[in-house]
Amino acid sequence: MGRCNGKTKVGRQCLNSATSGKEFCAVHKGQISSAEAMAFGAGALIGNSLMPGIGGMVFGGMAGSLARGFMKGNRMVKKSVFVSFDFDNDRALKEFILGQAKKEDSPFQITDYSLKEAAPEKDWESKANAAIGRSEIVLVMVGPKTYKAHGVLKEVAMARKAGVKIVQIIGYKNGEYTAVPDAGRLYAWNWDNLKKLLS
Template sequence: MAPGVGGAITGAAAGKFFSWLLESERARPPRVFVSFDFDNDQQLKHLLIGQTKRQNLPFSVVDGSLKEAAPEPRWKEAALKEIRRCDVVVVLVGRYTYKAPGVLAEIAMARSEGKPVVQLIGSRSLGYTRVKGAGKVLAWTQDNLTKLFGND
C-alpha cells in the first residue's frame, strides 16, 4: 500500500463511525434541565414533568432538583453535574423567579457551560418579570415545547 493511503482509508472509516455516532446522538430526545424558584414554584416543575409523562413529547426532562433544601456547595455541584448532561436549560418563570438566587446561579452555570437557556412563562395571572440573562421568553404551550425540543 502506498504511504498515506492507509491513513486515508482509516480516516474514511473513522469519519463514517463518527458520523454514525453523531446521528445516534441526534436521534435521542433532547435532555432538558429545569430551573425554577424552589421556594415558590415547585408546582410549575411538577406540572411540566407531568405534562411530559402524559403526552408523547419529543424530549426528556431531567429532574435534577434536590428534594429538600441542601447546603449551598452540595446543590451547586449536583446542579452543575446535571446541567452538563443536558442539552438545554429551561427556566420556569413565576412571580419571583427573576430574583431567586438558585435560579440565577443555575443560569450562570448553564452560560459558563455554553448551554442554551430559554424561559417559559409559568403563570401570567400572577404577573412575572423576565429573568435577566435567561434567554428568550416563551408562552408555555405544547406547540412551543415541541418547537423548542423537537428532534426535527
C-alpha cells in the same frame, strides 16, 4: 439524547451525555453497542442460511446493521432537559412540566431539576453543575419571583458557562412576570411552544 452507552477503561458506565441522535459520547463514539452487535450477528446467521459461506454472512450482517439503523432512525430522539425553577415558591411547576414530558408526542425528557441550594445540601452547586452539563437544554420555569431566585440565577450562569441552551417560559396563566436575566426571551407556556423550543 440520554446518557452515553459506553464503558470506561475499568468497565464502568460512562457518565457523559450521548452525542445528539447517537448512543455514545464523543469519547466512546467508536464503541459498538450490544444491540448493534446482536443486529449484525442475527443478520449474519440469516445471510449464511440464505447464501451459505462468508459472503452470505458478511452481506447478512451488513443488512442487519442497516435494518437496525433504519428502525432506530424512525424513533423520536428526545432532548434531555434540566428544569430550573424557584424552589421556594414554584415547586408545583416542576410537577406540571414532568407531566407534559410524559406525553407520547413529547420531544423532550426531564433529566434533572433544581435542588434546594441551602443546607443541608452543601454540595448543591457541584450537583447542579454536573446535571446541567449532562443536559441539552435548561428550561427556566418563570413565576412571580423567579427573576431574583438565587438558585435559578446560579443555574442560568452554570448553563451559560457550559454552553447549554437556555429557554424560559411563563409558568402560570395570569400575572405579570419578569424574565430571568441572561436567560433569553420569555415565552408563554403552551404545548406548541414547548414542542418547538425543546426539540
